Amino acid sequence: MSASAFSSNSFARGFSRKDVEKISKARKAYEGKPFVKCSMKTTNQTSQKTVRVGVLGASGYTGSEVLRLLANHPQFGVAVLTADRKAGQPIASVFPHLGTQNLPDLVSIKDVDFSDVDAVFCCLPHGTTQEIIKGLPKNLKIVDLSADFRLRDISEYEEWYGQPHRAPDLQKEVVYGLTEISREEIKNARLVANPGCYPTSIQLPLAKLLDTRNIIIDSKSGVSGAGRSAKESLLFTEVTEGIYSYGVTRHRHVPETEQGLSDAAFTKITISFTPHLIPMTRGMQSTIYVEMAPGVGIEELYQHLKLSYEDEEFVVLLEKGIVPRTHSVKGTNYCLINVFPDRIPGRAIVISVIDNLMKGASVISLYLKINGVVESISSLKLQDAVTQLNQGYILETRLDILLSIANPTGKGFENSKFHLSTFDHGSSERNRHLDIHFASRRASMLSKMATSYPSYLVSTSARFQPLSSNNFVRTQSPFLQGFKITSCFVQKRRCSSSASKKTEPPKISCAMDMSAQHSDDDSKIKLDHLIDKVQKLWDSSPQPVKNFPWNKALENFIQLTLNLILAVVKYLSVPLLAVSSLSELSYCAHERRLFLVPFPVIFGAAVAAVLKGTALELSPRLKNAEAPWHLIAIAIFFTLIKLPGPYYPYWGRILVPHFANGVLWRTLWFAILWYRRPQKALKMPHAVDDRHSTY
Numbered sequence: 001m002s003a004s005a006f007s008s009n010s011f012a013r014g015f016s017r018k019d020v021e022k023i024s025k026a027r028k029a030y031e032g033k034p035f036v037k038c039s040m041k042t043t044n045q046t047s048q049k050t051v052r053v054g055v056l057g058a059s060g061y062t063g064s065e066v067l068r069l070l071a072n073h074p075q076f077g078v079a080v081l082t083a084d085r086k087a088g089q090p091i092a093s094v095f096p097h098l099g100t101q102n103l104p105d106l107v108s109i110k111d112v113d114f115s116d117v118d119a120v121f122c123c124l125p126h127g128t129t130q131e132i133i134k135g136l137p138k139n140l141k142i143v144d145l146s147a148d149f150r151l152r153d154i155s156e157y158e159e160w161y162g163q164p165h166r167a168p169d170l171q172k173e174v175v176y177g178l179t180e181i182s183r184e185e186i187k188n189a190r191l192v193a194n195p196g197c198y199p200t201s202i203q204l205p206l207a208k209l210l211d212t213r214n215i216i217i218d219s220k221s222g223v224s225g226a227g228r229s230a231k232e233s234l235l236f237t238e239v240t241e242g243i244y245s246y247g248v249t250r251h252r253h254v255p256e257t258e259q260g261l262s263d264a265a266f267t268k269i270t271i272s273f274t275p276h277l278i279p280m281t282r283g284m285q286s287t288i289y290v291e292m293a294p295g296v297g298i299e300e301l302y303q304h305l306k307l308s309y310e311d312e313e314f315v316v317l318l319e320k321g322i323v324p325r326t327h328s329v330k331g332t333n334y335c336l337i338n339v340f341p342d343r344i345p346g347r348a349i350v351i352s353v354i355d356n357l358m359k360g361a362s363v364i365s366l367y368l369k370i371n372g373v374v375e376s377i378s379s380l381k382l383q384d385a386v387t388q389l390n391q392g393y394i395l396e397t398r399l400d401i402l403l404s405i406a407n408p409t410g411k412g413f414e415n416s417k418f419h420l421s422t423f424d425h426g427s428s429e430r431n432r433h434l435d436i437h438f439a440s441r442r443a444s445m446l447s448k449m450a451t452s453y454p455s456y457l458v459s460t461s462a463r464f465q466p467l468s469s470n471n472f473v474r475t476q477s478p479f480l481q482g483f484k485i486t487s488c489f490v491q492k493r494r495c496s497s498s499a500s501k502k503t504e505p506p507k508i509s510c511a512m513d514m515s516a517q518h519s520d521d522d523s524k525i526k527l528d529h530l531i532d533k534v535q536k537l538w539d540s541s542p543q544p545v546k547n548f549p550w551n552k553a554l555e556n557f558i559q560l561t562l563n564l565i566l567a568v569v570k571y572l573s574v575p576l577l578a579v580s581s582l583s584e585l586s587y588c589a590h591e592r593r594l595f596l597v598p599f600p601v602i603f604g605a606a607v608a609a610v611l612k613g614t615a616l617e618l619s620p621r622l623k624n625a626e627a628p629w630h631l632i633a634i635a636i637f638f639t640l641i642k643l644p645g646p647y648y649p650y651w652g653r654i655l656v657p658h659f660a661n662g663v664l665w666r667t668l669w670f671a672i673l674w675y676r677r678p679q680k681a682l683k684m685p686h687a688v689d690d691r692h693s694t695y
Ligand SMILES: NC(=O)C1=CN([C@@H]2O[C@H](COP(=O)(O)OP(=O)(O)OC[C@H]3O[C@@H](n4cnc5c(N)ncnc54)[C@H](OP(=O)(O)O)[C@@H]3O)[C@@H](O)[C@H]2O)C=CC1
Pocket: 056, 057, 058, 059, 060, 061, 062, 063, 082, 083, 084, 085, 086, 087, 109, 122, 123, 124, 125, 126, 128, 145, 146, 147, 195, 196, 197, 224, 225, 226, 227, 228, 229, 356, 357, 360, 361, 362
């Protein structure tokens, strides 16, 4: 991006000239690093973006998720969308919720000019993709969501998929893209085969538990896993109110999973696997039964997983005993895992859950991570944003965002961790950690960049944020962010943070439709953040709301509340005082001290008169006040003295309540006189000389 283009972009984002100068200065440090110029004119969407993306199969479920994630991405612009039966239609007619994005129309793949495209996501049915990818220009970065390139062994592919491999030459350069396992290879790959959803949910836990054997896997998937095209077995009537196994003994994900596990274990691993279709839209659970190696117990499995994934944002080992649920990951990029001891000695039960359309379609996960930077930004590891696309693009992209956000504040990088461990512009930059504090402008930047597009298949998206000391589920409302809600995640990061020796555990969040807020103190909402939110809410309020006389309304509210309190005091004071006085008298009678009572009562009455007189002398305005505030204050004070009566020592119990009663009865009398005073005198101050008023 040229300096001028950068500046205009920055101004478009709302920075001042000073901000932009600072950002440009900081960018000089990265001059000469890979950067892609973009002069796309296809749509407004792409005109200012550095990486031009094509989504092949954009009218399908995974295609629509990719579009959603790219929606507000600052650097990735959508240049091409394809479909098969729906080619020629605008995207809004296929996915109305994406209609406001100004996306190109759906076209047939054969009509696409790929010279204006840097990278493609192939969200096409398996069996079609090899042929299509073979025909794409060689300079394109390709992320294939289908199963066409996942099996390294071509004969195995042909055996399990029942058709000849149509691009065996390409197969050699493919990297199997399970990010947590093959991050380094993925970085340099041109063609990445993304894992299937079942293999993802199985490999993430098992690839780290290499000594396990006798593996039996029972997996369940939501119906969106089967794609959007019509099939009899996917009709509502077939799927609802029931569950069925399919691919029994021979599901095509078996060889893929065995390949991944064998690679990780450096030995041949076999599995028993049965998938099930259950009546939910999205989500996937794998319940895995394993035999542990001799001498290995459940605690070792747990600790091993904990260590393996403590630095991963999106693979979360839950607190011991907490059962992962698909609800928790719906619409998110998380894989939640836990291990449990089986009743049979030596065996363990491993449970993992993912959203098949998000983590289950891992490329999307990667984009979520990129969006994760944008959305959560308080702390994340850049290495997870280094993905199937050109490493340079993404790194520069992230730096753009960071510099843009960090510099306008002019402040130092104080609190948040930015873990830049795979920064790749020279080895000296490796494993560098930047502490970045994003101050006030962060929120507005983030809300601009976070995707605001809902998923076609999710109406709400929960987000949860593993933080250093506390962890909480977040709701859509920015005003509820920061308030803790009890959840099974609450304890999780605490345990993993205690095991972390390198840095604080990453502070990240993952969700689609949120602007971000971040407090360095997990348990508090920062005041300036709250003020910022309130200001934004006010700014976005409609004019009638702004014109409403809020101050007057507040005054009325306070007045009404005071009137209410006065009414309560007025009507309840006499009966309450009478009842309590009787009770105190009866105590004195019981103690045979009744004869003493008149002395404190008379003394109290005298004190009341003195207090009232003193108050009026100090503030003559009290005479004409709307309520007898001095009398109310005396009454409250002596009620408080009277209340702990039973707890006083013996003589205190006998004398203090009656003294207080004396004050209170006399004060009550003054109050009655005050209310019965001539009203005219209040309205005509000169008519009555009230300097000597006795009220
Ligand atoms: N659904 C899931 O949970 C996951 C799916 N995957 C894999 O991702 C890929 C896409 O899945 P999903 O989005 O669910 O599938 P869908 O059936 O929902 O979408 C398929 C897309 O491909 C297009 N298409 C179909 N046939 C052809 C063809 N012959 N030539 C060109 N385009 C074609 C369709 O266009 P049109 O609508 O016009 O027919 C549609 O856009 C699949 O390979 C799937 O196995 C991977 C992980 C998870």
